[in-house]
Amino acid sequence: MAESEPPDTAWRGTEDAARTIIDVLDDGLACSREAVELTVTVLCAGGHLLLEDVPGVGKTTLARALGQCVGGDVRRVQFTPDMMPSDLTGVSIFDQDSRRFEFHPGPLFANIVIADEINRANPKTQSAMLEAMAERQISVDGVTHELPRPYLVLATQNPIELEGTYPLPEAQLDRFMACTSLGYPSREAERAMLLSDHVNDPLAAVRRICSMSDVLAMQRQVESVYVGESIADYIVSIVRATREHSDIRFGASPRAGLNLLSMARARAMIHRRDYVTPDDVKSLVVPVLAHRLVLRSTVGSASAVGSSSAAGSPSVSSAAGGILVSILDELPTPRADHA
Secondary structure: OOOOOOOOOOOHHHHHHHHHHHHHHHOOOOHHHHHHHHHHHHOOOOEEEEEEOOOOHHHHHHHHHHHHHHHEEEEEEOOOOOOOOOOHEEEEEEEEOOEEEEEEEEEOOOEEEEEEHHHOOOHHHHHHHHHHHHEEEEEEOOOOOOOOOOOOOEEEEEEOOOOOOOOOHHHHHOOOOOEEEEOOOOOOHHHHHHOOOOOOOHHHHOOOOOHHHHHHHHHHHHHOOOOOOHHHHHHHHHHHHHOOOEEEEEEOOHHHHHHHHHHHHHHHHHOOOOOOOHHHHOOOHHHHHHHHHEEEOOOOOOOOOEOOOOOEEOOOOOHHHHHHHHHHHHHOOOOOOOO
């Protein structure tokens, strides 16, 4: 998608830009506003998002709509079992005229990468995503290539068709800042979708809102949101509680705590505050931490489609989400520190 000047906008700051994106996606798509807000929060926090749900609920449509809202270069990759790492990263090809190798970048070289059905790729190909997601760079033939900024991987996977799939390893799940499921739309939303003028092309109702430079401005604004000592202690207590819980074999990593902090800052910015509150943290604990937990009663990741969590966000793991909600109930809630 070519970069062009965005249309005239009415917002006065980055927080209004983010809220405008949420409103446009909420109006144009049939998925819940909570899922839309979480997706934009991940974008503002500079992370990656995993959408895990049954087919046909709009995972890929949401990813494409977000790319359409913010412009920049958007690439969609359909993952398959026979895909090779070079299909993602690119290859060096010898040029007969210049008598040297020239690097041809793969689809990972984009601002927004839609990794469709990422769990259908083999482990070797999945591992090619780790460096890109963690360090925003790719190494090919001993040469490191920087990826565009901002950089967002928005991956989807279908958890009910296990044949021909490869479960994402915990190391890769930990690279996703948040994970959520969209769920089925409400009766009203589904009826409105059927009666819409854009029923065959839902993206037609989604307009360009901002540019990649605006997204970078949002991310810089998020970094300036104040975090008090009591909030930092609260996040540490939550993360450490997952490591000490009797039903959890492997708890949240230090990266998970950093991601929870970044997401809480982004949520505060979107809600027009320059400081983080305990509610910012509470509302994001399940989508940020649940997919990283390995429960004692399961083999591998605890990730599985579940119902909505008590924290207010769609949960990808009813078991892990329930444990996290119980941890929140047991921990004392601090008071918000203002800058």
